Amino acid sequence: MTLGIPGFEYLRLPGVDDVELNVAVGGSGSPVVLLHGFPETHLMWRHVALRLAAGHTVIVPDLRGYGASDKPRATTEDVYSKRTMAADIVALVAHLGHQEFALAGHDRGALVAFRAGLDHPEAVTQLGILDVVPTLDMWNVLQGLPAAVGFHLFLMAQPAGLPETMIANSSDAFFASFLDTWAKDPAAVPDEVRAEYLRASAGAVDSIVADYRASAGVDVVQDQADLDAGSQLAMPVTVIQQDWGSQLGFDASQVWRAWAPDLDHRLTRAGHFMAEEAPDEIVAALQDLLAR
Template identity: 70%
Template sequence: MAPVIPGFDYRRVPVADGVSLNVAVAGSGSPVVLLHGFPQTHLMWRHVAADLAADHTVICPDLRGYGASDKPPANAGTDADPAVYAKRTMAADIVALARALGHERFALAGHDRGALVAFRAGLDHPATITHLACLDVLPTLDMWDVLHGTTAAVGFHLFLMAQPPGLPERMIAACPDDFFGHFLDLWVGDPRAIPAEVRAAYLDACRAAVPSIVADYRASAGVDVDHDRADRDGGRRLTMPLTVIQQDWGAALGYDAAALWRAWADDLDHRTVGYGHFMAEEAPADIAKALRELLTR
């Protein structure tokens, strides 16, 4: 049996035609939705969620295509439907989820892929998202802009999964534990932060979701870039308070992360930290504190 967040109730909530999300809910008070990243599930928030549930309603879903949520097919033969895993679609899922649980407005925090969904939700649903936090990502358009030359090798998986349907799925499915485990091992600052049973749950979930995970990344090399570019060209910005917490990749890759985020946000608190990528598991008390500080703005 897969691990769960102790004290949280689990349910399946329909959010779109043929798509229901697996979600863990606990607490009472103003709602906070927490979105996981790659290659993980909602379990990555287990410590932070328990902390916040003391005085907030905390909602932790598996994104569409991940974990125990539904995985609608995005490919028909060698053709892909980019809308199925566009961050715009996935953001609409989260808004529908919150409304189904009785919340018209809510705070939203995301890590990695979940942060890209949260970013899109903030742009597309500004009257719905009260506060926004993005952990250890750049907006999709900026991410592609800064990856160049030999330093882009750190993002080899982005380029692999951007390829047309077929080859990436077959390559990853041939050795899924090696592929997904590579990132769990490489990106963690303190391996003790992801105990064996949680690591196994992540690998089990990813092994069962190769096509949808690839489709999520493929969308970020196409339709998500188009959406970001249209918003940047049109001057669309994040209007709610935003907290961004990142490792200092800018020093290695030659960009100013805070400046990139300031181009999108009117009210930005940007923090550079020394944790590994899986910061909600490595430093949960710090992340919970940062989210509480965000909610007071």
Template identity: 70%
Template structure:
């Protein structure tokens, strides 16, 4: 499946990865990074709107969709962020706005910290930075994130367990995390399941990295006092109230120039409430 009106390319970047990417529109560049268990298709509504006056770039992350899935990785967010900066440069953009959802948001955050001269504006949808995510999950409330703990285990068992019932596993999140099932129609859902089924080892490796080296990178940045220097918009569900923390305060420690928005949509907000997401991104791009 493709985003209507977008041109598709396979672009080899300076990290050695070849990424599948959809490009549309003209104007200031905006890169949109998908989450789990999805592909670049999750941005289909938002991308079509932004393409009216921006160059919109929607890649599949390494390990996902039709992009390369190296068996030996790496899948740390520092390397994945370097993929995206390299992709933008390969397409002729030294500076660009960056928005990410879920896993893509973690890549976007790392890109903002590691490449502040390249990222003009940053949006993160429905995540906390990796180090804080692990910090707020505790006790019975952590059951909501059981998949994080499963995929953090050493290689072998998680991959076998998930591959044995891949459609049930990935489909569970598509069902449980949306408040509007119609937002992910049957053909799109089938595409997400197919793509995820074919990427079990790399998806697990992506999550495993977040339990190790990604958290170490965040910790080093926190100890060094590094923050996101660009305007930042965070849009998320009210997980803070559910888990007992102040999400805006957590984010403000990383992003001094912050617009923090609570949405009534479910996790897949770019598909459930694309107009709301577009409004937030256009406001960010105007800052």
């Protein structure tokens, strides 16, 4: 790893099943955990983490399979299930001495955070979600031509072999395409950070695909089981999503309210990488969440 969050201490902490995670820790006070999305690393939180560290202990890991964290082989689909990845986070925070913590995630990290909120309500005190809908709902709403924006979801859902080969053979072009098309303000991801994202992603093709493949399999099964059981998120939840207007094709706030009775749903004019494009707005929303 060539870049880091200034002033944060870097540690390798245990998750579950002997997996070690690269974790940046800074600040002091009640703990807040920030989980990154695709195709990024913990660095996507660099602006937000520094601001929150003024009043909180901020814990910013690379998810298993990403960045400088371990990348175990996907010998079963559970290795990269969001349930397993959520258990990693609870374990590493407990290793730091905290039994309760606020949790926010973006994109893939938001799906891990969602699962942590369902599986570990005794640990997660507040939950922040940036620009995603739950896995089960995502597959239900991806229909027709608008689903083309999620082509990568369908590609990485295919059986092992072909997706890994295709992506590895053009990794920079593949991962850069998302950085280029999902940001309304490309300057928010400077060249050195962009290069770090591409380098880290190129070295993690197999595990990234395994993460996505789990979301077309075991993650759907587990979400459906919770839906059938009437499970909901017990803690205050803030969801921040892009303002797509009528282009979205569904009511994202309604989707989230079915899972989160105590919901603050917000729209932003920023692009998908909102923690980098509009950090002040994201910090303000998270601080409001932490006060609930």
